[in-house]
Amino acid sequence: MEDEMFVKEIKGTLNRVLEIDLSLKTFSKIPIPQQIRRMYLGGKGLGLKLLYDRLRPGIDPLGEDNLIILMTGVLAGTAAPCSGRFHAVFKSPLTKIVGSSSCGGSFGRQIKSNGWDGIILKGKSDKPIVLYIHNDKVEFSDAAILWGKDILEAQQTIGTKKKEILVIGPAGENLVRFANAASGSRYLGRGGLGAVMGSKNLKAIVAKNGQYKVVPFFNDRFKKIKAKAKKYINRNHMTLLMRQFGTAANAEPIIKNSMLPVHNFTCGNHPKAINITGPKIKENHKTSYHTCKPCSILCGHKGLFNGEQVNVPEYETLALLGSNLGVFDPNDISRFNEICNKKGMDTISAGGTLAWAMEANQKGLIKTDLEFGDTEKIVKALENIANLEGFGKHLAMGSRTLSEKFGGKDFAIQVKGLEMAGYDPRGAYGQGLGYAVANRGACHLSSFPISFENFFRFLAPDSTRGKHRFVKFFENIYAAFNSLDICQFTGYGLTLETILPRLMPHFVLKFLMQNTPALTLALFDISIYPEFFSAVSGIDLSSKQFLRAGERIHILERLMNTNEGIRKADDTLPERFLFEPQNDDPEKRLVPLESMLNKYYRLRGYDKDGIPNQILIEKLEI
Template identity: 45%
Template structure:
């Protein structure tokens, strides 16, 4: 089944059989729906159809990635939701004030180091440089936080190697998404940091061509790359120590593509992997290296090198999530909080959980947080050593 909404959706909602689409991957489904330039769609792939617990939903070439939303649609027999005839624009109560604030916000975004430089030019994979230097880049299923080969998968390296061009959400001021030309003459999305970390360095893989191909495969099948990479990392470690039998090994590409396909189709070992890491533990054990919180596989920031981020994982409602509260930049990148201490961390987790709830309700991109917080007078005018000492010693004061 798929839904189709007319421009006047309160007057016309149509339900159509999706039997002819049900087995198709996401790009084929999107092409079959024949969207016009003003149309939008939400689509699931085989992973959603087969109720993989980390199946996602595609919207264009972007994804509602985490938490298994694709499996929710699949469980209800919904292949796609299509809206025809253009978007609905909200009308602000005070257009002039709204435009003034937008111009100010845009100026902040342009001037900020992260949103106006790192992300815009090298994408979120620019985090590879920062996270490796701070020891929080996942290596071999989080066994380590640094590796000498990190430059091979840096966002800056990929920019130069593949000739990155913007390919991002619409509309977008930051433009963190990019696409590039690969050696097989295919144009692909350059992998985001989380994908580089979980499908790349976490598996001991430092070849961006392989990571981009697996990223594309996950996108075609409708799989969250974070949870998929986390599960593969667990299986690699469990296989190496003899808890399970599989060809997957750290540093080797052998069997990875086949494993991704088997997860989406729920075949063989892939059927168990499709249940996620917490359920794999029930059969194969290995709790000490199962990198999840509340059943949600960890994103690509090792909490041993950023204790505040570890606390954020622990208290996030949906488990191992870096978007409920993001502290690793304050700890590992900006140097405002000492990374390996619990001091002050509870205050800032609470502050960012509240802040992010507000940002998500607007809605706008969470990356704008960098631009707005770092442009605030207290952050911009206070000497960094004094600000860092104040945040560490009197955490409620900057959180007011």
């Protein structure tokens, strides 16, 4: 018993991963060489490298051969601000290409406390199980009493004392293609990880309190970097807005620029849209902080909805399960959010799929009772999706599959099978390019040029000038963030509060970004991130090497997708954004994608079909 209580120190990383065979009920240790750590950092990058080395192209995402890799970054378990994250990579049952998802909560930190940098899950159990991990031990436990329970019920049954849980709900068990997995009240949302866990008969992974404590390799240096990082975060305007209003802070600039998805992206605004803005929600729902540990931004909030204290819906949920469905009452949107959270479904894909169904019903392509603004029908539809009842068994496949079966591809708002997030690209052309080329589909977190186009107004949103350069920059740096596994929201404070952008007048910075984007981006100081990596891991890494690692990780993911058949024809947008202006847009804007895409390919080093060329692959040592 004394040995179990003894705390052993981890100097940054142990460079070992736990591999679990669900078929054979065995487990083993996989060592991580230091050079691979330097090249792929951790989190998403290291997860992709391990997946690339092990997964054959063409396998069935819901078959026994698919893998799930859960990976922490080097900051997991430290006091670095906003470092309470971990990453999952797998082949997605929704998109049929690489799936990746980032999550907050404490599960990743708990895995590290057991002495592991990550977990590889392979095979399939012959019956429902729960995995219990405690230091060097793995227990395979029968999950019969948990199967069928929703996420909250399963968490309560397992108990949360001295343990952290990653668990799926009925949607995952029923192989809903956009089912997610929960870590506490945070979710690995996108791409259908929950369905992959369900296909393996894996209800949950439980990590008990471990015997390891993470200690930065250079602790004094780490403390200085942390102090500087917190100072930058605490004075940044966007950070303070998110601290005050959560991600609902995004709603006001999006509404102002007519980019809010309304009625399946047919309009960009609505008279009732003010009801889903951050200030209105804070005023009407008595919000308070409910954040990941350790967090300095504090964007996670709880509030009073329908008489209960629950999570405030994130901006994406407010947009996709709200305005996009013709619903503007946060109490109603909270009901939808809670159903998804308990059943285990991604709110973005759920909302995008329901919006397609509503429009398809209007146009006579399908026959359902779904209508924009009908809240009770939405509640019923969400329950039906999770339980595969009625038309729900079709909706559970996602909007791409639905449109291929029933028609309506032009208004299925997805890219590569992934439903689009809550930013209409007709109001920000760079964001349109970012959606089209994003590796996992219509993802706003692969790159986020809209922050420069609309939030800060550094770039003209309705211009194509330089947008290919900004998309590439954001892709590289976000791939690196997700491999360090630090919250992407830190990018506001840790890059925009450095000397150049802080002291330079806005009009000068705007002029430079518009006219000399390559030079301006090269002058951005991102040094805090590699300094954190080096201080914790003991591995020297410059800003240039950090960005190069991000590029390597992004290109590796692209290569994995092209091995699955992705080509230029897949790097596109729904026809709605290319040929159909918003109903309420007097300027009749459309996304001029083709010219930006060709420039992006040349800049990236892709051939005319969108495949990374051999020179690029060799340069990045993939």
